[in-house]
Amino acid sequence: MRAALAEKGIDVHWLGMATYGTPYDAQWRPEFSYGSLVETPNGASERDQAEALVEALEEGEFDGIFINVLSDRIQTNIARYLPDKFLRIMIVHNITAGTYSAANAIKNHVHATVGVSDRIRSDLVRKLGFPADRTFAIPHAASAPTMRQFRREPNPADTLRVIFLGRIEDASKGVFWLPEIFAHLPQSIHLTVAGDGPDLESLKSKMATRQRQTTFLGAVHPEAVFDLLLRHDILVMPSRFEGFGLTITEAMSAGCIPVVSRIRGVTDTIVDDGTNGFLFTIGNVREAAQIIGQIHSSRKTAQWMSDAARHKANSTFTIGNMAERYDDVIRHVTAHRPAIALPLKMRDWSMPKGLRSGLRTFVPRPVKNWLRMMRERI
DSSP states (O other), X not given: OHHXXXXXXXXXXXXXXXXXXXXXXXXXXXXXXXXXXEEEOTTOOHHHHHHHHHHHHHHTTOSEEEEETTSOHHHHHXXXXXXXXXXXXXXXXXXXXXXXXXXXXXXXXXXXXXXXXXXXXXXXXXXXOOOGGGEEEOOOOOOOGGGSOOOOOOOOTTOEEEEEESOOOHHHHOGGGHHHHXXXXXXXXXXXXXXXXXXXXXXXXXXXXGGGGEXXXXXXXXXXXXXXXXTOSEEXXXXXXXXXXXXXXXXXXXXXXXEEEOOTTTGGGTOOBTTTBEEEOTTOHHHHHHHHHHHHHOHHHHHHHHHHHHHHHHHHSOHHHXXXXXXXXXXXXXXXXXXXXXXXXXXGOOOOGGGSOOGGGGSOHHHHHHHHHHHHHO
């Protein structure tokens, strides 16, 4: 989106935070030409880090800031302390109670809010009282395959290639349902697990009886994602909750058919069930397996659905569409800048309740998982 907004006269840079000498993966080195790290000494207080961030924003002569809620507590809370001259647009990426609490904690200190799905915008306006005229829904864009050679890898006879792509974590992504789904599928259907996360080793253990049917790739660089998806027929995503589901649009842009859990206002706004992908009830492993089996049994259906998925992604979830909508929001709030709460004094730095750990931190994971599943099913 950086390049697309540059065409509209909007120059976007990123700012991250780290302690002095923090190592980073060399594969990210090209990104440093588009942004920089704000470094502080090890042990620096939150207020010291916040002051360094404000100083970097002022030295960089930035006009405004995108605040990605809960990407970092300090960077989220900085909205309450920024000088008046900075335009502030908050971006909310998830539908969890913790994310909403954090967004609510700073809502009076931002000029506009963007939810990455219709569900998020609806929840913020209806449940948390966000102003409807300053709260927007802008879905993520798929990568731009038109700039790459599009050629799907031919599928070996009688096999089906399924991929899970994302963070290997059960609480949100539902990865421990994968072994149960594949227990209902023949060995000719192969699963690739691409990604890393806290539940990777546990998932490997649970898939141990299906080693010949499963490949674990580990973390995949973003530049390699599109070509990887071209080599697979189905994306399976058994998530309990998502803010949007960028992986779905990436898969669709590569002609990889999404088979994903139905999350109201999120996945059902991306996938047209039965037309360019399939939706299944959260946690219903037999339904997910049945859908995958049906695709396996009808290559002709799989082909036209693959084509439909690619058409939907490349006509709807494009970088151009996304940039156009962000441009509209930026120009709207710049021309009609709303009054917001006065900035707080940096000397009084504190974390509001919504950015502190609450009682939900102590709820056992299995209970949380059950509650999340039932909430979405209802």
